[in-house]
Amino acid sequence: MGSIATRSPFVPETLVRLAPIDGVRFATAEAGIRYRGRTDLMVAVLADGTTVAGVLTQSKTASAPVLACRKHLKKGTARLLIVNSGNANAFTGKRGREAVDLTVEAGAKAADCTRHDVFVASTGVIGEPLEAEKFAHLIDGLVKSAQPDAFEAAARAIMTTDTYPKLATRKALIGDVEVTINGFCKGAGMIAPDMATMLCFIFTDAAIAAEPLQALLDEHVETTFNAMTVDGDTSTSDTCLVFATGAARARGQEPVTKVGSKKLRAFSAALHDLMQDLAIQVAKDGEGLSKFVTFVVEGAESAAAARRIALSCANSPILKTAIAGEDPNWGRVVMAVGKSGEAADRDALSIWFGDHCVARDGERAADYSEPAVAAYMKNREIVIRINVGVGEASGHVWTCDLTHDYVSINADYRS
Structure with missing residues (x-):
């Protein structure tokens, strides 16, 4: 891959530090998928009971991982997220589906969960087969070694032509219990989201059922990620997932199960603000930009x-x-x-x-x-x-x- 011509003039002097969230752990590895001397594989291990919502590219040539996420979202629960950079696993036919199956199978075994609780995403070159057998054996060790205080490392592992990792955090009250929302995303080129954005992963310790979580994401994506573009090209891999571990229940938060619940007003505003922050960060890291x-x-x-x-x-x-x-x-x-x-x-x-x-x-x-x-x-x-x-x-x-x-x-x- 060619070198990046310039760093964005908006690279922050210091990156936002994201504090750990109960129920989420991360690990990364140098799998050599395309890059050398940098991490390109990331796993996020999620506590039992985690709910998930997502929006995915509307591209008619969507990648194999997107199709898998679309299927797994129907269940609304998650235990593991596996992401690779350097290869989009898009336009790869049967071999692409087999790579996803191998990755999901290895993840389900490592996390001791069902296949539908494993989510996958890939970013990078389109049309080149992803050789999942070269990194699937690493997943078990990554799940075992994952640590909660590793958001920045996770964000760096999913970068491609990005010149810095995009990170954001917010706090909100649900009732009288404070919850945290952390998110990171990647993207610099082939950016014109259509129902999602590049790769974006958001985590919260709030106890929110999948249906109201999905409603919030659907509502906010239009004025955040779908209101941002770099070059007018919608990716085959656009994926935005929000995971709610429910750990705040232990601090007294009453779980929210109804769409439109007034209890989620402050959380909704904080989620929108975080998504807007990340969308702007992507636009500020557009490939080769000066303004x-x-x-x-x-x-x-x-x-x-x-x-x-x-x-x-x-x-x-x-x-x-x-x-x-x-x-x-x-x-x-x-x-x-x-x-x-x-x-x-x-x-x-x-x-x-x-x-x-x-x-x-x-x-x-x-x-x-x-x-x-x-x-x-x-x-x-x-x-x-x-x-x-x-x-x-x-x-x-x-x-x-x-x-x-x-x-x-x-x-x-x-x-």
């Missing part, structure tokens, strides 16, 4: 329409390259709005770059100042706001610019 960009669309017919218009802008190569070149070319915004397929009033369209109004009511703003806006475009973080003048709804999308380094990384990916 983080937020598109805000107002005056749309519906929230869904606003998001689609914002995605049309965020996925436009010609607009993203202008941002990379620090060119305040608002004509490319007009183009992207127009091609979205959503309602927009050309003669009411207004556009702002930061606080600078560049277009108002369908034409260049009278007080538009090219030098002032050009100076704004030198910022590392850019906000472009658009009012399409047909309604009251709004939406947002986070993305990054498109640079020469993105081309270099992806032209060199399998070298």
